[in-house]
Amino acid sequence: MSAPKRSAAANELRDWRVWAMVAVAVVVLVRAALLRVGWWAALAVLPVAGVVFAIVAIRLLRRPAAASGFPAEATRALAAHLPDGGRPPRVLDARQNGEVWEVEWRLHDRRSGQALLKKTRDLEHELGAALELHHDKHRLRMRAGTAEIPDVVTFEEFYRHPAPDGELVVGIGMSRWGAVWADLVKLPHLLIGGTTQFGKSVMVSQMLTRLALTYGPEHLKLALVDFKRVELSAFEGLPHVTPPDGQAASIAVAKDIEAYLELLKVLSESLDERRLRFDLARVKNIQDWNRRPELGGRLPYVLLVIDELAEVSVEEAGNPEEKRQRQEALALLARMARLGRAFGFHIIAATQRPAVETVPGPIKSQLLARICFKVATGTESRVVLGEDNSTGAELPAHRGRGIWQWSLPAVFQGPLLTDPEPLLAGLKRPAVLAVESEEEVA
Ligand SMILES: Nc1ncnc2c1ncn2[C@@H]1O[C@H](COP(=O)(O)OP(=O)(O)OP(=O)(O)O)[C@@H](O)[C@H]1O
Ligand SMILES: [Mg+2]
Structure with a gap:
């Protein structure tokens, strides 16, 4: 992140005053010496002058930019919401970092802070910004994301933004705070909900494409579940999906319930094996293991992606045998989560279909990062975003527009990737491509 900026006028003001003070301090010292109080007396004055200088300089440096632009607008909006309609709060500090403003005010009445916090949503609408407000006695602090959310952001446009460091970093979309990123390794799993045709599969595809382009199969394995057989087909044939020897050999794209159950069993065995190895080596987690190559070599992350949870739900079972399979799979999935x-x-x-049947409690309680695209009802929104949060139903009916809910909740526009194939072609094994082209000829 770049350093916080202040307005140019404030910087100028700050500079000439500081220099004027230096000049005054020098003049005072020289004069003291010239008045023959002697060098010892001049030296005694020096620390005192230094302290005075430091105090005044710090005060000047902390002086806020004159309230204009966003801070002035925000001050007016706050004043309009004060319970007594009273005096505007005084700006103590205002900093801009890219599209994000941080402003601090002193309130005339400390009780008004609480009332202003309750007006956060109204203030967001009035200022056209995403806001975080904090209140402490007479002080009110605001963080404001003022970027415009684009109607469309393409995959290529989005990933031109510098990515943060991390182990499995993916883009979520453009929000009022700028580009939103997530490191999957730091999330306790991710649930994506949203009405049909609003962008779930595009989100999953763009994430997988980015991951495959960024990380090699020695770092990441993909286990994909796609009963529709179309959404994730572009990823078949990737070395991440067709694993190297010895590593969970049957990880692939599961297209029916038998294959899904088989996949979960393989992943579960692999998990138990790692658990045993970590126990023996007294290692807490995969990050520690991978930091110590002498233990037996790096282990890849394994990402299980289910394009539609409803397709694997127990309610969908056609007969008792299938019901048993689905229940077994659900138990394995819950354990893995x-x-x-x-x-x-x-x-x-x-x-x-964000509902209790599709997202049972033990799954929901572990998939804690959430993305909610437009949903039909407040109830569905609450299943995805949690109790009291019906904002998923209030989203505009705009494809790819969603709410990201993890550390900082944010409305975003997801990166649009309609066809991952051309980007992935270079990564696929020639043998697989050859088989595919033979099929096409046939
Ligand atoms: N981020 C986006 N930006 C712009 N348009 C998008 C975006 N995501 C999706 N769309 C549009 O919406 C269409 C449907 O998206 P997608 O297939 O991801 O929906 P879905 O939620 O997976 O639907 P379903 O539940 O039926 O599988 C895409 O073909 C694309 O035209
Ligand atoms: Mg889909």
Whole structure:
């Protein structure tokens, strides 16, 4: 992040005053010496002058930019919401960092802070910004994201932004705070909800494409579940999906319930094996293991992606045998969600039917990072975003527009990637491409 900026006028003001003070301090010292109080007396004055100089300089340096632009606008908006409609609060500090403003005010009446906090949503609408407000006695602090959310942001445009450091970093979208990123390794799994055709699969595809382009198969393995057989087909044939020898050999794209159950069993075994190895080596998690190559070599992260949770739900069972399979799979999935993170197993699951049957409690309680695209009802929004949060239903009916809910909740426009194939072609094994082209000829 770049250093906080102040307005040019404030900087100028600050500079000439500081220099004027230096000049005055020098003049005073020289004069003291010339008045023959002697060098010893002049030296005694020096620390006192230094302290006075430091105090005044600090006060000047902390002086805020004159309230204009966003701070002035925000001051007026706050004043309009004060319970007594009273005097505007005084700006103590205002800093701009890119599209994000941080402003601090002194309130005339400390009780008005609480009332202003309750008006956060109204203030967001009036200022056209995403806001975080904090109140402490007479002080009110505001962080404001003032960037415009674009109607569309393409995959290429989005990933031109510098990515933060991390182990499995993906883009979420453009928000009022700027580009939003997530390191999947730091999230306790991700749930994506939203009405049909609002962008779940595009989100999953762009994330997978970015991951495959950024990290090699020795760092990341993909286990994909796609009963529709279209959404994730572009990723078949990637070396991340067709694993190297010895590593969970049957990880691939599961297209029906048998394959899904088989996949979960393989992943579960792999998890248990890692657990045993970590126990023996007294290692806490995959990050520690990978820092010590002498233990037996680096282990890849494993990302399980389920394009539609409803398709694997127990309610969908056609007969008792299938019901048993689905229940077994659900238990394995819940276990992986509960234990997997420390061993390098991460889950992304999407659904167009956010409801208790589709996202049962043990899954929901572990998939704690959330993305909510437009949903039909407040109830669905609450399943995805949590109790009291019906904002998913209030989103505009705009494809790719969603709410990211993790450390800093944010409305975003997701990166649009309609066809990952051309970007991934270079990564696929020639043999697989050859098989595909033979099929096409046939
Ligand atoms: N980030 C985006 N920006 C712009 N348009 C988008 C975006 N995401 C999706 N769309 C548009 O919406 C269409 C449907 O998206 P997607 O297939 O991801 O929906 P979905 O939520 O997975 O639907 P379903 O639940 O039916 O599988 C895309 O073909 C694309 O035209
Ligand atoms: Mg889809």
